[in-house]
Amino acid sequence: MSRRAPVFIITGGQGQCKTTFLHLVIGLTVGLNVRVRGVISPGYLRDGRRSGFTLVDLATGEHEELSSIDPDPRCEAHGRFYFRPEGLLFGRRALAPPDPRETDLMVVDEVGRFELQGGVWAEQLDRLTAHPHPPMIWTVRRRLLHTVVERWNIQNPVVVDVGTASVMETAEAVMDAVWEWREAQTFSAVPTPSLPGDRIAAPALCADAAAGGSPGAPAILRRRYGPEG
Template sequence: MNRRAPVFIITGGQGQCKTTFLHLVLGLIVGLNVRARGVIAPGHVRDGRRSGFTLVDLATGEHEELCSIDPDPRCEAHGRFYFRPEGLAFGRRALAPPDPRETDLMVIDEVGRFELQGVVWAEQLDRLTAHPHPPMVWTVRRRLLDTVVERWNITNPVVVDVGAASVMATADAVMDAVWEWREAQTFSPVPAPPVPGDRIANDAPLFAEAVAGGSPSAPAILRRRYGPEG
């Protein structure tokens, strides 16, 4: 490829349904045999406040509790959350650098203040961005967006704001990047070590129904910035 594969950044304010938007985008492309790796992290609410997160491995469909607000001496404390060692190990395995010939899309939900402090998924993000990678989709809070882009030197972010974006048009843009990546791998002479797992484990009809009333003509990409060759 004559440029690095893009990093799509789904952004919005706290509680503005970034993970839900990501779910819907993945639901529209799951039927197209997109070989996705990475994690999504649905949150839990208790007494009106965020109380924890569960991780779902997109390659296997397996899930593991990541963190909660309940104190536990076995856990790593970051902010008000206690991160379970099993959940951290689970996520780090799911975010290992992929085989570029066997992976179309990497997903990280989400990249936030803990990663900017050098913990949770920071090391995995460093590894993923240090070398050529397939298209990626990250979720990032709006107030951290520019800091995240600068920290990981993302020269070609495609920024999607959930407040104005179309799920269907965003899925189309992601698929365009996936097809370009596949074409580039077809002609690439460089092999890579195999990594298990080959597709999104989601329920496509469920997501398709959820966006059936959406407007495909709504703006999908608010800012698209391609940088120099990487």
């Protein structure tokens, strides 16, 4: 490809529902048979306080606990959270560089200070951004946005602020990028000359598409989560 596919960055402050927004966008795209890989990490509360995160592999719908505030000598400590080795291995496998012939969209929820310090998903992000990649969606806290863009040299970020953005419009923009990616893969694999009017139109998002995904989507995409930060 002559240029890299875009990286959509869903951003906002702590507690502004970045993961919830991402969840809805993914539900719409999966409803259009987009092949999604990566992870989403809904948080959970205990006594009204964020106490941990669950990790979901978007390609399979499988779950693994990623971290909690409960001390554990087996775990990597980052801030006040203890990251389970099983959760880290699970996530690193899910974030391995995808086969471009089998992946339309890569998701990383979320990229933050731990990655900027070289931990958690930092190595996977280095590998994902080192070569041409499918369109990606990352979630990033607003105060870290510019640092993350500079750290991974994201040349064409599409910033989506949850405070003002529309889920539907974001999903449409993602689908446009996915369709361009699919076309690029098709024409690079089959070098045939194009004729006027040959461009395949991307399917329009249907107004009645379920925000949680189609019946054939992984079960996790049909669940509802509370706000996250």
